Amino acid sequence: MLRFKLKKTIDENKEITLSNLKYPIKNNVDPPKKNFEINELEKEFFNYLYENLDEKDNNAISLTRMYDGRISVKHWNGYVGSVKLQGKKHYIQVSYSYFDSETIYGDLEELIPKIDFWIMYIRVYLNKP
Numbered sequence: 001m002l003r004f005k006l007k008k009t010i011d012e013n014k015e016i017t018l019s020n021l022k023y024p025i026k027n028n029v030d031p032p033k034k035n036f037e038i039n040e041l042e043k044e045f046f047n048y049l050y051e052n053l054d055e056k057d058n059n060a061i062s063l064t065r066m067y068d069g070r071i072s073v074k075h076w077n078g079y080v081g082s083v084k085l086q087g088k089k090h091y092i093q094v095s096y097s098y099f100d101s102e103t104i105y106g107d108l109e110e111l112i113p114k115i116d117f118w119i120m121y122i123r124v125y126l127n128k129p
Helices: 040-051 055-060 108-126
Strands: 025-027 062-065 071-075 078-084 091-095 101-105
Touching: 040 108, 071 108, 078 108, 091 108, 101 108
Parallel strands: 025 062
Antiparallel strands: 062 071, 071 078, 078 091, 091 101
16 A cells, blocks of 8 residues: 655635635536536635645646536546535545546545545556656
8 A cells, every 4th residue: 555645634724715726627518508616615625636736746637527517637647536516415536546446425524535545546647657
């Protein structure tokens, strides 16, 4: 099992605004059938991801809003996963290897620690020379 230390931890008192969301989110279709506003859960989730990746990987990340409100996350070198924090059911899709992935349901406090799997996947599988 690979182990690494995260640069940041969750700060419960941190105020998150739309202006400090570091990744732009584009829509899957233009024009979208339904407009989804970026909510506080998404801001906190993606700011946590941003704070725990280095600059090179942050520049490689792109987000796409899908028709059902979930956000697909891609790296220059491949697909990372998706997360849905809109509506009542929240989930994250995590990849453990090229052939093993899982969808985990829960609230934000349960899903944020799963970002560590995305970080590990990016470092191990997508940052190969």
